[in-house]
Amino acid sequence: MTNLILKTQIQFSAKIKGNHLHGLTNVQKEYLSSIGFGPLLNIKVDGSASRIGYYAVNNFDPERMVLTIERGEIPITRQLIHDMLGLPLGNVNINSLNFTPAQEKPVDLWFAQFNSENDIRPKGVQRAIKILKDVGLLFKVNFLVLIRNTLGQSKSMGTCDVSMLAKVLEDLDLSDIDWCSYVLECLKNTKHAWNPMNDTSYYVGPIILLTLVYLEHVSCDAVTIDRGRPAICFWDVETIRLHEEYEIRNGGLGTGDLQEPYIPQDDNAENVNSANGSVTSQNLRPKISLLIR
DSSP: OOHHHHHHHHHTSSOOOTTTTTTOOHHHHHHHHHTTOGGGGGOOOOSOOHHHHHHHHHTEETTTTEEEETTEEEEOOHHHHHHHHOOOBOSBOGGGOOOOOOOHHHHHHHHTTSSSGGGOSHHHHHHHHHHOOSOSHHHHHHHHHHHIIIIIOOOGGGOOOOGGGGGOOTTOOOTTBBHHHHHHHHHHHHHHHOOTTOTTOOOOSOHHHHHHHHHHHBOOTTOOOOOEESGGGTOOHHHHHHHHHHHHHTTOTTOSOBOOOOOOOSSSOEEESOTTOOEEESOSSOOOOOOOO
16 A cells, blocks of 8 residues: 555545634624634634644554654643644533433434535535524534534544434533543544554544644744644644655654744733633744745
């Protein structure tokens, strides 16, 4: 099996689109900020770099929860996931929510948003969200499905996992979910399930998280970016690919030095969408220095 096939398995599995929360109404934005998702309204990542993604997944140890590179190891914790993705550090495990069997009508209404089961993908759910103007049950369920399938895990070939719809609470409360522990669980489960030597085995886990962990900890002379938190608001696909190309041309992936963790400085920091979550940096506009020859 060629590396191209392996890269493709990563690239076209669960992938977050940077504009999937754009175009919301003010009421919807206020709701998301109130439950801790304000930072995600500013995300820039609109794709991934397949070779860094493959390297990060391949070198992630689900037993020890570390990403290993040549110069050391990077522990992956709930706090790191919060720093990378801006997800709320809630108190309720999403798998232990007291869902009650939903009435047929709400579930039927949700499925009626799509022309076929093949349309139930992150892009399709994104389109359904853009049509809605309020913060009713459909919006909350769409948001739940979208976040679970883009920052957590999806099904093979990019279709959405909608298993949670079997038990949807009529008054769905997303305010105190421990999303970071959920993503940790997804990391373990999806790495165990992935077989890189099988061309029918797709990695469907948190590829953006592992990519950002790598980028934030491995230094690269080609790219200078004003670092901030959450990291997903400061990296875009162009910058990620510059980082990837330079490393490959200059020693290979994983050979760079480990850089010190970013520590937000409160003195000159700017805060965006600070309701139950903020975007913090010395400068909100990244600078790119291209040194590739």
